[in-house]
Amino acid sequence: xxxxxxxxxxxxxxxxxxxxxxxxxxxxxxxxxxxxxxxxxxxxxxxxxxxxxxxxxxxxxxxxxxxxxxxxxxxxxxxxxxxxxxxxxxxxxxxxxxxxxxxxxxxxxxxxxxxxxxxxxxxxxxxxxxxxxxxxxxxxxxxxxxxxxxxxxxxxxxxxxxxxxxxxxxxxxxxxxxxxxxxxxxxxxxxxxxxxxxxxxxxxxxxxxxxxxxxxxx
Amino acid sequence: xxxxxxxxxxxxxxxxxxxxxxxxxxxxxxxxxxxxxxxxxxxxxxxxxxxxxxxxxxxxxxxxxxxxxxxxxxxxxxxxxxxxxxxxxxxxxxxxxxxxxxxxxxxxxxxxxxxxxxxxxxxxxxxxxxxxxxxxxxxxxxxxxxxxxxxxxxxxxxxxxxxxxxxxxxxxxxxxxxxxxxxxxxxxxxxxxxxxxxxxxxxxxxxxxxxxxxxxxx
Numbered sequence: 001x002x003x004x005x006x007x008x009x010x011x012x013x014x015x016x017x018x019x020x021x022x023x024x025x026x027x028x029x030x031x032x033x034x035x036x037x038x039x040x041x042x043x044x045x046x047x048x049x050x051x052x053x054x055x056x057x058x059x060x061x062x063x064x065x066x067x068x069x070x071x072x073x074x075x076x077x078x079x080x081x082x083x084x085x086x087x088x089x090x091x092x093x094x095x096x097x098x099x100x101x102x103x104x105x106x107x108x109x110x111x112x113x114x115x116x117x118x119x120x121x122x123x124x125x126x127x128x129x130x131x132x133x134x135x136x137x138x139x140x141x142x143x144x145x146x147x148x149x150x151x152x153x154x155x156x157x158x159x160x161x162x163x164x165x166x167x168x169x170x171x172x173x174x175x176x177x178x179x180x181x182x183x184x185x186x187x188x189x190x191x192x193x194x195x196x197x198x199x200x201x202x203x204x205x206x207x208x209x210x211x212x213x214x215x216x217x218x
Numbered sequence: 219x220x221x222x223x224x225x226x227x228x229x230x231x232x233x234x235x236x237x238x239x240x241x242x243x244x245x246x247x248x249x250x251x252x253x254x255x256x257x258x259x260x261x262x263x264x265x266x267x268x269x270x271x272x273x274x275x276x277x278x279x280x281x282x283x284x285x286x287x288x289x290x291x292x293x294x295x296x297x298x299x300x301x302x303x304x305x306x307x308x309x310x311x312x313x314x315x316x317x318x319x320x321x322x323x324x325x326x327x328x329x330x331x332x333x334x335x336x337x338x339x340x341x342x343x344x345x346x347x348x349x350x351x352x353x354x355x356x357x358x359x360x361x362x363x364x365x366x367x368x369x370x371x372x373x374x375x376x377x378x379x380x381x382x383x384x385x386x387x388x389x390x391x392x393x394x395x396x397x398x399x400x401x402x403x404x405x406x407x408x409x410x411x412x413x414x415x416x417x418x419x420x421x422x423x424x425x426x427x428x429x430x431x432x433x434x435x436x
Contacts, residue, residue, distance in 0.1 A: 037337070037339075038255045038339045038360055038364055038367070038368060039255060039361045039364060066368060066370070067369060068363075071367075091309070091340040119255070119367070119368070120339070120340050121256045121337065122284065122341070123309050123340070139359065141257065141385065145286075145288055146257060148285075148286050148288065149286050150256060150284060152284070152307065164359065170388060172415075197390075
């Protein structure tokens with residue numbers, strides 16, 4: 001019974017997500033779905049990304065949070081269009097929530113849509129939102145064993161941002177071990193080392209985003 | 219339909235958990251359910267706890283992980299009985315999984331049972347395991363906004379361990395703000411500041427555990 005319902009829920013979500021993917025293709029919008037543990041630095045990274053890209057690309061942000069509009073308020077300060085989905089307890093965003101949120105934007109005037117999922121390394125991984133790429137953020141203080149212990153999202157991610165790289169020395173994080181596990185799970189994954197607060201890697205990451213937008217609109 | 223099934227799942231879990239709670243009461247075992255984001259330091263904290271308590275209390279550990287036996291291997295090295303529940307993708311432990319795991323232990327020879335849940339600040343909060351106390355571990359690098367953004371677990375926790383306190387200065391964590399939000403959500407919560415690697419607060423935390431065991435066996 002539980003398994004059957006879960007299959008139905010995922011099947012329904014996949015159909016909705018396929019519809020959204022078609023819309024994003026028609027409009028030439030590159031869409032990323034940002035996933036991580038709580039506190040890996042997604043919002044700070046987004047703020048740094050908005051600062052660098054808002055004059056070059058037409059971008060918008062959708063914030064997923066269980067409660068509070070704190071993250072959306074932080075993004076709004078940068079003058080970027082943002083909409084907050086409050087999930088009221090739900091542990092992930094789904095395609096239905098995203099579809100409703102999209103009505104708040106003029107999709108003809110967008111190049112890049114960034115979705116910040118609920119802070120959760122497990123559940124968001126299996127809910128397709130019609131995005132072009134899942135981006136997993138692994139922050140250094142979380143430890144080097146996370147790719148091996150939470151393989152679902154690391155397997156599905158196109159990019160892994162190794163964030164808070166400025167804390168590498170104080171955290172005893174074994175980068176070789178983490179990257180070894182990551183490559184084994186997902187040989188294709190692109191890795192960028194970033195520190196949103198100090199600025200490391202932000203240009204490389206933003207250039208990658210610009211290339212993806214250009215490729216999608218070609 | 220989905221809501222109905224969720225109600226049934228939780229109802230069934232609560233009945234099982236009530237049965238487990240009765241067993242723990244009959245046997246005089248104090249049981250804690252350790253919950254946090256991935257990488258908040260639960261396992262390191264557990265290792266430091268085992269080192270301090272294993273000669274004074276008869277303790278055992280149950281490790282919940284999506285995959286791998288890494289955490290269980292780390293605990294086993296300390297000579298403490300440990301059993302690993304692999305959830306195979308599931309984002310939380312439930313009472314049924316715990317019931318099966320308990321058959322691996324002689325419950326007549328236990329004072330303290332520590333359950334380390336799957337790293338997830340959301341889903342484990344609503345699944346009762348028959349424990350005496352939910353313990354939430356909030357690590358400093360996750361940021362001071364977590365109690366406000368993930369109130370579910372902070373509301374239900376008897377203790378909040380503010381872990382990795384050694385990273386307070388490099389993390390820009392506003393302790394006053396975090397504790398203010400926490401007290402608003404849960405005025406009764408007990409807070410210990412800990413660093414499992416440096417040792418801060420470990421004696422106070424372990425003394426609290428010993429008192430709880432003594433009170434339960436009185």
